[in-house]
Amino acid sequence: MGFLGMLTAKKQKKKPELEGGKDKASSSLDKNLRYLKDKLEDCDDIVYREFRVGNRQQFRFVLVYVDGLIDRDMIDQEVLNSLMLQARQANLSPGILTGDVFSLALRSALTTGEVKEEEYIDKSMISLLSGDSLVLVDGFKKVLVIGSKGWPSRGVQEPQTEVVIRGSRDGFTETMRVNTALLRRRLRDPNLKIKQIKVGVRTRTDIAIAYMDNIVDKNVLEQVENRLESINIDAVLESGYLEEFIEDSWHSPFPQVQNTERPDRVAAALLEGRVAIITDNTPFVLLVPVTLNILFQSAEDYYERWFIGSFIRILRYVSALISLVLPAGYIAITSYHPGLMPSDLALYIAGTRIGVPFPAFLEAVIMELTLELLREAGVRLPGPIGQTIGIVGGLVIGQAAVQAGLVSPIMVIVVAITAISSFALSSYSIGISLRILRFALIIFSAVLGLYGLMLGLLIILVHLCSLKSFGIPYLSPLVGNTYYELEDSFIRVPLITMHRRPKTLAGANMIRIRNKEAIGPFSGGSAGVGQKGGKAGSGGDGEKDNKDGSPGASEKGGKAGDGEGLGTGEGEHSAGNRKDKACREKAGGGDENSGRGGNGGKDGIKNGGGPGGGRDTDG
């Protein structure tokens, strides 16, 4: 915590070099222009366009922008065209024009959406450098700042690092505005707040803090804001810079901040009460706080049926364990405690190791290092060559090494299984942590066998227990008093039973699902009974759903229960689509949303007496 203390101690008010606000604009156009040209000397990408406005061409205007950062069509059409041509056509008396040409230009002539007036010239220069255009008017003490950002950027594409079989295919991009839009598309709730700050004295990177106002834990939010504002760094080129500054413990091998490229994941996180930090120029959005459990979740777990989701969860935990201890355990057992194995197996392993010149420890380290090398080489090389590396690696390392008698075949299998397991994890960052710790454990077990392995694991566990992310214990919900959250840990229970938000993360509005039981008829029993039950029991609900969504559901016979469930889902989905269209046509379409939006609304109202009541916070 010493490091953190330092951070908070260093906390300053607004940094002037970051925001500007020192030098006021002068009323002389030439002076302002000189200021800009002076400051931006040798910046050849800045364009100054001088022109005259008015029916007698009596007002001098200068348009300044950074070439390439602006939408040139828009500037041509909405600024130059409007001011130079259309404004001239308006038959205004000279008196009005001389009186306040500035506000006239601001209110009547500029046909763009985002215009503001700025008193400070240095402040407007910073806007200029971030893609806005400036219009300087002779004789007026203010600068018009026109929002004209438009630079070549990558479109919304499928995220590379978090591929899903089922789920949305859009991923964040390098442009922060697009990213916030992707979030807003998913959460049409006034409670979604997006606060912007700038970090980095040189880069002046835009950072947006997004959270759900009525769900977020205010303590966490405050900490996030404080820590971000305390950062005093010259450049933020990627969200990783921020991550290192705001995490609780920088000497830990475990990631204490989650990063993701998926908007749906961020939306889900915000709905759990977490805070998202969107950084300009990177598609990786940070999510805090994070627990170990969250790093094992994947967006898809919630989109597939819960059996599958749960199975995959368990698989991931097992693979994490394998990736951490398998080589170390193999070394411990083969070199120290062969007696623990069944005798046949022990003899077999001893047989394969005949002629291998290295002890198991060296063998494992060599193989693991080779594998890491292969992985790194494969990542850095362009696609086609990368595959070659894979083949060469597979052949040389696997077969040739075994045939040459340098390593035992079982060691190759152990290393391979370990590698596969470490790649099966849903989060790349946790996979890397485990990979590093694996080497530590290999050393532990090489020195002290099973005993050393246990000690190594205990030390890792102690570290995990002491770790916190923004005040939340890293191992929750396994520790602490909120055991109900285990419903979303090793397994993922059906959504219909996940009524409450995780208490460790969310601050208020704990209820997220108000349906007490499945809407479709009970799906148990034999097929015939199920069908009958479905017809008798479902009543209005089922009927309506069928009309809405899947017309075939009632005929599905044997699968009555499942069919109805499906019908419900589709019903909602189509309602969502309708809402979508309505929204696009008119802003008022939002009134219609009867489904989830309605729930959200109720959330807000009921909160006072509801079971939320605010999170008890620790000291």
Add this chain to the structure above:
Amino acid sequence: MDNQEKITSNQLMAIMISLLIGIGIMSLPRTVTEAAGPDGWLLVPAGGVIVIITSVIISKLGLLFPGKTVVEYAGDVITKPLGLIFLLGLFVYFVIFCAFEARVLAEVTKQFLLDRTPTEALVITILLACAYLVRQDIATIGRMGEMLVPVFVIPTFLFLLPVIPQMDLTNLLPFMRTPPLKFLTGIGTTVTSFLGFETLLLFHPFMARPRDATKAMVTSLAAVTFMYTLVVIATMATFGMVGVQRIIWPAFSMYRVITVPGAFIENVHGVMMAIWVVAVYTTLAVFFFAAVILLSRLLGLKEHSFIVLPLAFLIYFLALVPGNISQVYSYLDAFSVYMGVPLCFILPVFIFIVARVRGMGDERGKGHEKYPKKGT
């Protein structure tokens, strides 16, 4: 005083269970059989009841002095010099107990896992690993407990199942033939395997809701008693009265006779050994932590972390004092009876009685907030 994060009552329970299950359980069947023959297993629940009563008294004592450890109130209750002697005794007791734990762990590991590794290496490694935990705060230890208790409680019960066919319950006969006096002295030695609960004297103010301590103590001690009883019965039934007395660690040897057909690991005792290392680790760490907290409070230190390593080396040297395993056990028996029983049973009860007689403390626990902040 050091401002530590509070623990929940679940975490206190976890700490207590992981603290009590340590080196004691491995030799417990031998100890009770030596004391009361075939009735030895009855000593365990009897001892458990005494321990539970004492722990309830200790938690009541803690409620009398809200927010204070025994270090702060012992001097007030039984005069400064007496209090200081008691506290120093308690400190020495904690340190020596740590030394025994480390030594026995090293000896068992040497016998079953690493027969050629020097004892010194095993002792120093476990102590350093513990030091890492002790440098953290109590909440971390609480979370460790929460994570680890299932790890060693579930397999202990689970691996009892394959023992069942080997058991012969007639080994527990004749029933209730022990003379009462012998039985009573037997209880005296049995309670020593429950040593550790007295750390509540120090941990009480760290509770988020100190009132829950009593319930947590009773629950955890009852659970441990139940587990001890089962293990003792199983061991005695497996080896018989004479067999048990001839084995140094009978409970451990019991798990050696298990073979699980078709399993990858032929000898379950390897797994049990690994789990037991974890159990002793937590025991050692909590005792160590208690010693560190006691000393740092006694010296009025703000931070406890920097006295951990010097203390670890002190424990290391103490652990190497006994020459061999039989010496370890003869020292341990004498130590538990002559130091453990007075310090953990007699004196705390004495302090409680004196405090009540002198009308000291906050009798109704008014000092406690009714709904204090919850720990996480």
